Amino acid sequence: MSETYDFLFKFLVIGSAGAGKSCLLHQFIETKFKQDSNHTIGVEFGSRVVNVGGKTVKLQIWDTAGQERFRSVTRSYYRGAAGALLVYDITSRETYNALTNWLTDARTLASPNIVIILCGNKKDLDADREVTFLEASRFAQENDLMFLETSALTGENVEEAFLKTARTILNKIESGELDPERMGSGIQAPPKGLLSLLQHLTHLQLTRTGCHGENLQPLTLGERLLPARRYYLIPWVLD
Ligand SMILES: Nc1nc2c(ncn2[C@@H]2O[C@H](COP(=O)(O)OP(=O)(O)OP(=O)(O)O)[C@@H](O)[C@H]2O)c(=O)[nH]1
Numbered sequence: 371m372s373e374t375y376d377f378l379f380k381f382l383v384i385g386s387a388g389a390g391k392s393c394l395l396h397q398f399i400e401t402k403f404k405q406d407s408n409h410t411i412g413v414e415f416g417s418r419v420v421n422v423g424g425k426t427v428k429l430q431i432w433d434t435a436g437q438e439r440f441r442s443v444t445r446s447y448y449r450g451a452a453g454a455l456l457v458y459d460i461t462s463r464e465t466y467n468a469l470t471n472w473l474t475d476a477r478t479l480a481s482p483n484i485v486i487i488l489c490g491n492k493k494d495l496d497a498d499r500e501v502t503f504l505e506a507s508r509f510a511q512e513n514d515l516m517f518l519e520t521s522a523l524t525g526e527n528v529e530e531a532f533l534k535t536a537r538t539i540l541n542k543i544e545s546g547e548l549d550p551e552r553m554g555s556g557i558q559a560p561p562k563g564l565l566s567l568l569q570h571l572t573h574l575q576l577t578r579t580g581c582h583g584e585n586l587q588p589l590t591l592g593e594r595l596l597p598a599r600r601y602y603l604i605p606w607v608l609d
Pocket residue numbers: 385386387388389390391392393394404405406407408409410411434435436437491492493494495520521522523524
């Protein structure tokens with residue numbers, strides 16, 4: 371049975387290899403530290419339903435590989451994301467220096483309106499710190515990002531990072547700054563029509579290619595089928 375929710379937000383977790391992206395996601399979903407985390411191959415997926423400001427929001431989270439060799443694969447998942455955790459490791463200046471590149475990718479490939487929180491992870495390793503809180507908070511301010519230092523190991527600020535991002539998106543919807551109906555907004559309302567009901571019952575999702583043959587996107591209710599597009603039935607992402 372699929373649960374009910376007011377909104378579904380597509381989230382990305384991006385940043386350099388080894389920054390702790392998969393551990394952050396694991397901590398958020400399972401509330402425990404992921405022991406022996408290996409490099410992510412391509413992308414991994416997780417989801418959790420949260421309560422934000424009286425609304426039930428399902429977060430559909432794509433944890434991407436930080437290694438360069440997966441870049442073309444991971445980039446294809448950016449499109450239409452509503453929020454992102456941009457992660458670096460406070461003990462690795464290299465991961466911090468790469469932030470500008472990740473940020474450019476997120477804003478150009480996902481959406482210019484994507485809500486991003488900068489996460490300085492491995493807060494528990496303060497003795498090995500290479501990036502100060504002040505330096506990163508300035509970077510965040512200059513680039514219009516929210517900012518938190520997190521620890522996937524202790525769980526500190528992990529839930530906050532996801533919830534803060536969801537709350538900001540929700541505020542933008544409520545203020546009219548973000549339109550959930552807009553294609554590629556990364557936000558979906560709950561399944562209402564026959565198409566959605568069918569998709570949820572069969573766990574198959576009707577998708578189509580984008581205007582330029584890129585990424586598969588779910589069909590929206592009432593959308594017309596066009597001869598120039600290709601349509602596919604793919605397994606609905608299960609919990
Ligand atoms: N001390 C400490 N170690 C962490 C923390 N988060 C992750 N690690 C360790 O950092 C290493 C990399 O973590 P991952 O979560 O796999 O890193 P990733 O960003 O997903 O890496 P890719 O999938 O290759 O992009 C692992 O050895 C983790 O145990 C943290 O908050 N504190």
